[in-house]
Amino acid sequence: MxxxxxxxxxxxxxxxxxxxxxxxxxxxxxxxxxxxxxxxxxxxxxxxxxxxxxxxxxxxxxxxxxxxxxxxxxxxxxxxxxxxxxxxxxxxxxxxxxxxxxxxxxxxxxxxxxxxxxxxxxxxxxxxxxxxxxxxxxxxxxxxxxxxxxxxxxxxxxxLAPPVWVDKAGESIEGLARRVRQLMLRVGEEAAGRTPAEQAAARLHEARRLDHDIVEVDAALRQAEDSLRLNPRVREGLLHRVVLRTGLDTLEICTVVLRVITRTLTDLAKEREPDPLFPPETGAVVERLLSEVADAVVSFAVLVTTDVSVNAESAEERLTAELRQAAATRDKLAQLLLEGIQRDARQWQLFGAVLTEVNRIIDELDTEHRSHRLLEELDRCSREQRERMPWVTWLRERLGGGRMPRLQRRNREATPRRSL
Incomplete structure (x- = not known):
């Protein structure tokens, strides 16, 4: 056996x-x-x-x-x-x-x-x-x-259709998300305790180095986008390109915001040294919030790189649940920060900045926000393609009956029921 x-x-x-x-x-x-x-x-x-x-x-x-x-x-x-x-x-x-x-x-x-x-x-x-x-x-x-x-x-x-490099690009995107998660977890652990300014600055340098990872992922994604264009082995190549590209754009925004968070915590460590960054109860909530957001970042990357519709729905449900939990933790952190600022207003702008930056990541990962972004990007790419290569659009409509991509059709049907 x-x-x-x-x-x-x-x-x-x-x-x-x-x-x-x-x-x-x-x-x-x-x-x-x-x-x-x-x-x-x-x-x-x-x-x-x-x-x-x-x-x-x-x-x-x-x-x-x-x-x-x-x-x-x-x-x-x-x-x-x-x-x-x-x-x-x-x-x-x-x-x-x-x-x-x-x-x-x-x-x-x-x-x-x-x-x-x-x-x-x-x-x-x-x-x-x-x-x-x-x-x-x-x-x-x-x-x-x-x-x-x-x-x-x-x-x-x-x-002989050339190879499709989507899997390689997907692995690169997931790898970037996991590196963001690891850094976010370390930042949360240190924020819950007494963090020296030098240690906080080291995390800031780690966040800056993520820019090099984004460049490498972008190169892999460009290769995947090239392999999808006009490839007979791929159906809805435009949809695949837009999903991956917008997914990488969102992760890039998250890495930028994470870099801002580490900069804010570095400034906070300098201001409050040798005291802890946050009171014990507030620091524990900050750690839990960053951990939940870090898990949501990985779930988002899995959603972006998942092709099968059943797995995509499961990944979307998991991401939605994680973002809902992160939003609840964010609200609790906001209340604790408000109570702390009422007692001691020093560094109030830095405390507020941490809350604002984490909230920005949650908004970027929101599934409804992503659906609207995908719909807008699909419309823009389709319009540019029709203007640039009308013969390709004519040929595709002749061969495929002018079918609208699956996600674009679903979003068009769901848009009237959503609120902007």
């Missing part, structure tokens, strides 16, 4: 590994290069037409959206680089000084043919191709191989 269980777990890991976007991209690249090589063997007079698989490998590295929007410039850059390399291989071959001239010439040609952001790829393609064309017999053979590789690469991007 144990052997069967271990075998099942190993099989599951193998399946997940084969569905990994990195593995899928590697298999697509290998398949495109192999197909291009087989075709070039029949059409090119060269005995080893390596330029064809090399060109296919360069072209197939982009997503389907990038292929359709910038693929022509990318192919032009590859072809231009190959032609420059062919000229150099026929005239001077590969030496240290010809390599320098090749780079200068390739960059100049890249600007002349107006490949924009792919100018460096002209030089890269030229250097790579020069290594395999230094002993070539004819330039026409290399041109044929390049065109074969370009066509095969574009065809693979159209027929």
């Amino acid at each position: 144990q052997d069967a269980r271990e075998w099942t777990e190993s099989l599951g890991r193998l399946v997940r590994r084969h569905r990994d976007p990195v593995v899928v991209q590697a298999l697509r690249s290998a398949a495109a290069a192999s197909i291009a090589y087989v075709i070039a063997l029949r059409l090119s007079p060269e005995p080893r037409p390596l330029t064809a698989p090399l060109t296919a490998l360069l072209v197939v590295q982009v997503t389907l959206y990038s292929t359709l929007t910038t693929g022509i410039r990318r192919v032009n850059s590859v072809v231009a680089g190959v032609l420059v390399a062919i000229a150099f291989s026929l005239l001077v071959g590969l030496t240290w000084w010809s390599l320098a001239l090749l780079i200068v010439a390739s960059l100049a040609v890249g600007h002349l043919v107006r490949v924009d952001e792919f100018v460096p790829e002209v030089a890269i393609s030229a250097m790579l191709v020069l290594g395999v064309t230094s002993v070539g017999d004819t330039a026409w053979a290399r041109i044929v191989e390049t065109l074969i590789g370009a066509v095969v690469g574009l065809g693979c991007n159209l027929l």
